[in-house]
Amino acid sequence: MLEFHRSVCRYESIRENQEPLRARIREISQTKVRYGYERIHIELQREGWKVNRKRVYRLYVEEGLSLRYKRPKRHVSAIHRKPREAITNLNEVWGMDFVSDELFNGRRIRALPIIDLFSRECLALFVAHNIRGDDVVQILDSIAKERGFPRMLRCDNGPEFISKVLDKWAYQHAVKLDFSRRGKPTDNAFVESFNGRLRDECLNAHHFPTLENAREILSAWKQEYNERRPHSALNYQTPAAFAAAMRFSKNDSTQEKPNFLI
Numbered sequence: 620m621l622e623f624h625r626s627v628c629r630y631e632s633i634r635e636n637q638e639p640l641r642a643r644i645r646e647i648s649q650t651k652v653r654y655g656y657e658r659i660h661i662e663l664q665r666e667g668w669k670v671n672r673k674r675v676y677r678l679y680v681e682e683g684l685s686l687r688y689k690r691p692k693r694h695v696s697a698i699h700r701k702p703r704e705a706i707t708n709l710n711e712v713w714g715m716d717f718v719s720d721e722l723f724n725g726r727r728i729r730a731l732p733i734i735d736l737f738s739r740e741c742l743a744l745f746v747a748h749n750i751r752g753d754d755v756v757q758i759l760d761s762i763a764k765e766r767g768f769p770r771m772l773r774c775d776n777g778p779e780f781i782s783k784v785l786d787k788w789a790y791q792h793a794v795k796l797d798f799s800r801r802g803k804p805t806d807n808a809f810v811e812s813f814n815g816r817l818r819d820e821c822l823n824a825h826h827f828p829t830l831e832n833a834r835e836i837l838s839a840w841k842q843e844y845n846e847r848r849p850h851s852a853l854n855y856q857t858p859a860a861f862a863a864a865m866r867f868s869k870n871d872s873t874q875e876k877p878n879f880l881i
Contacts, residue, residue, distance in 0.1 A: 640670060641678050648684045656684075703797075709865055710766060712736045712797075714773040714810040715780075717750070720822045720833075728833055731755065732817065732841075733762065736773070736809055738865065739850050740858035742766070744841040746834045752782030759788065773797045773807050816844075 643666075647659050654662070656679040660672045679685070706712050715733045722728060729750050733743040742762050747754065759772075772794055774780040780798070789796050799806035821840040827833035849855040856864070 706737045709737055710769050712771045713769040714807050716810045718814040723826050723828045734810055738858050738862040740862050741841050744837050746837055752779045752784040755779050756784055756788045768792045771795045771797050775799045
């Protein structure tokens with residue numbers, strides 16, 4: 620015999636349907652892109668919604684609308700607030716981040732890998748003593764000449780990435796800049812993982828007497844990574860083979876099918 624009151628079994632929730640409120644919160648956040656939950660709560664009160672601040676906050680968080688840290692000043696190409704969508708094609712999203720090392724004499728060098736996050740292909744692996752915003756734009760332009768421009772570019776808040784020259788380049792070519800939140804390297808997780816492989820398999824395994832030697836070794840490693848290394852996320856295909864197969868299937872689907880009717 621179970622010793623509890625029968626009303627416990629027969630209880631039915633009397634909570635109101637929250638979906639209209641959720642929808643309105645999403646609408647306000649999309650039109651008022653820099654509003655936090657408190658300002659959204661005020662907007663709701665003005666519209667006649669009888670809802671307290673704690674409920675607005677709970678729904679606001681559940682919908683994933685929390686604002687990121689303040690974006691760079693006048694960065695017109697930066698994304699304000701938008702849920703990340705699944706990447707479904709080549710050139711949709713590129714990612715980039717710096718990794719540092721040093722020559723045998725102790726002088727610092729920096730490497731900038733740029734990755735297609737769909738095919739996992741390393742599009743560029745630029746190595747220099749210093750890399751400025753102008754250099755980043757030149758590298759992106761050189762890739763775009765062969766592959767076209769990406770729809771979005773993921774990066775952190777480094778000075779080279781928040782520079783006006785990169786913002787201007789992105790604005791001119793309709794490329795959205797998706798900045799990582801401060802202290803959240805998982806916002807650009809694949810590039811962080813790529814840099815870890817680069818350090819373990821290449822940077823930590825070699826001494827670099829000169830900058831030219833470092834460029835040769837990293838270029839060879841990039842070719843090995845793209846053309847020889849199987850990737851588990853690609854069903855153990857290499858990034859280059861996967862990208863080639865995707866381009867072939869896309870071209871094949873766009874070809875006009877023959878008409879066999881007489």
